[in-house]
Each structure stands twice: as structure tokens, then as C-alpha cells.
Amino acid sequence: MNFWASWCFSCRVEAHILEQAYQDYRSQGVVFIGVAINDEREAALEFIRKYGKTYLLGLDDKIGNISLDYGITAVPETFFIDRSGTIRKKILGPVDRPSMDTFLATQLN
Amino acid sequence: MINLKQYSILLVTLFLSVSLFAANDELENQVREIAHKLRCPTCQGLSVKESEAGLAVNMKAKIRSQLLEGKSEAEILDFFIQRYGEWILRSPTKSGFNMLLWFMPGVIIIFTIFILYRAMKKKEYHASEEPVTTLTAKEEAQIEKELRKLERD
Numbered sequence: 001m002n003f004w005a006s007w008c009f010s011c012r013v014e015a016h017i018l019e020q021a022y023q024d025y026r027s028q029g030v031v032f033i034g035v036a037i038n039d040e041r042e043a044a045l046e047f048i049r050k051y052g053k054t055y056l057l058g059l060d061d062k063i064g065n066i067s068l069d070y071g072i073t074a075v076p077e078t079f080f081i082d083r084s085g086t087i088r089k090k091i092l093g094p095v096d097r098p099s100m101d102t103f104l105a106t107q108l109n
Numbered sequence: 110m111i112n113l114k115q116y117s118i119l120l121v122t123l124f125l126s127v128s129l130f131a132a133n134d135e136l137e138n139q140v141r142e143i144a145h146k147l148r149c150p151t152c153q154g155l156s157v158k159e160s161e162a163g164l165a166v167n168m169k170a171k172i173r174s175q176l177l178e179g180k181s182e183a184e185i186l187d188f189f190i191q192r193y194g195e196w197i198l199r200s201p202t203k204s205g206f207n208m209l210l211w212f213m214p215g216v217i218i219i220f221t222i223f224i225l226y227r228a229m230k231k232k233e234y235h236a237s238e239e240p241v242t243t244l245t246a247k248e249e250a251q252i253e254k255e256l257r258k259l260e261r262d
Binding site: 037038062063064065067068069070071072073074 | 150151163164167168170171174192193194
């Protein structure tokens with residue numbers, strides 16, 4: 001579960017990393033979700049097109065209920081959630097591929 | 110000319126507008142009061158009330174919506190503590206380990222005063238106990254002898 005925004009510079013850094021990881025793991029049933037916070041629909045769609053994102057993406061509501069529920073402090077922030085729905089890890093700032101691979105290795109075996 | 114029916118409608122509308130405005134004002138005061146107790150997660154040293162950052166604006170909106178749902182201040186603060194931890198409060202709660210933070214400065218001041226008081230008392234005691242030196246008979250005789258010798262010379 002990745003929180004991002006089209007106006008966030010660090011989100012551009014991780015955009016391709018997330019998309020590539022999704023392409024590599026989607027066949028194994030791993031779900032990637034991106035929630036854009038404090039963003040405009042058109043700006044978010046432009047970002048999605050520009051970085052070729054294909055996983056499940058959407059906007060948080062006006063109050064930011066989803067991001068507040070997750071205790072977001074800034075974007076980007078990424079939560080690693082296991083099969084039972086328990087948050088196992090939180091990454092502040094751009095997510096990196098080794099962290100995703102390490103977590104997913106523990107979940108997919 | 111306004112007839113009685115129109116006048117009554119006007120009066121009721123005016124009354125309802127004033128009541129609605131007062132209620133909204135009260136709600137906004139409560140939002141500000143709670144927002145003042147919360148730390149803005151994305152800002153440095155600002156409360157949610159003072160900040161206009163996107164997240165702080167969202168937090169204020171969340172406080173407003175929870176107040177409209179009938180939640181109490183304690184319940185709203187608890188909502189944020191559960192998600193962000195106690196860190197989100199600008200003043201730590203007066204319970205558990207936090208009690209130490211609240212009372213430690215007072216304890217340190219009292220302890221320092223006690224230490225200083227004891228040190229001063231000890232000094233006073235030693236000053237009053239300064240030994241009075243008296244001469245022995247032999248010493249007095251010696252001095253007497255020396256004085257007589259001086260007078261002679």
C-alpha cells in the first residue's frame with residue numbers, strides 16, 4: 001500500500017521501482033495499491049500516464065480518511081501488509097526494491 | 110406593507126440564522142481547541158491549528174467530522190494517538206511513565222534546594238565550632254619570660 005501524490009518529487013523516484021515490482025510479482029498474487037493524497041484527479045492521472053503505472057490506483061477522499069487511518073506523516077510512505085492484513089513494515093520516503101524483495105520472500109514461501 | 114404572517118416568517122428565519130451561526134462558531138472553536146493539542150506531523154514545531162499544510166488541513170477536517178458525529182475531545186485525541194502514537198500530542202498525558210516527565214522538574218528543584226540547605230547548615234555548624242585555643246601554663250610562663258626579657262633590653 002503506497003501513499004503518493006503527483007506534486008511529490010520523491011514519488012517520481014520510486015514510480016518505476018513500484019511498477020516494475022508489480023510486474024514481477026503480480027502473477028504470484030501480490031496486490032499493489034497506490035493512494036494519492038491531497039491531489040487533484042487530473043494531475044494524478046497525468047502522473048499515472050507519465051510513469052506508466054498499471055496497478056490499482058486511486059485518490060484519497062477530501063478529508064484524507066485513508067491516509068489519516070494509516071497515520072501518514074508525509075508522502076511517499078509504503079506499508080507492507082501480510083496475507084492476514086497485518087501491517088508488517090512501513091517505509092518512510094521512496095521505497096526500494098531490496099526491501100520489497102526481502103519482505104515478499106518471507107510472504108511467498 | 111408587511112403583514113403579520115410575513116413578519117413572523119422573517120423573525121423565525123432571522124432567529125434560525127443566528128442560532129445556526131452560533132452553533133457553527135462553537136463547532137469551529139472546538140475544532141481549534143483540539144487542533145491546538147495536536148502536533149502537525151509534516152511541520153516543524155507547529156500545531157495542527159497553526160499549520161495550513163495539506164495533512165494538517167485534513168486533520169482539522171477529520172476533527173470537525175468526528176465532532177459532528179458526536180465524539181468527545183478525548184475520543185478524538187485517542188483516534189490520533191492510536192494512529193500516530195503519543196508523539197502526536199503536544200503535551201504528554203499525565204499517566205504512566207509520562208508522570209515522570211511532568212513531575213521530574215519539580216523533584217529536581219526540591220532536591221537541589223535540599224542539597225543547598227544541607228550544605229549551608231553544615232558550613233554554619235563548622236563555623237560555630239571553631240576551636241578556642243587556650244595557652245598552657247608552660248606556654249604562658251614562656252611568654253611572660255620573653256616579655257620580661259624584652260623589657261630589660
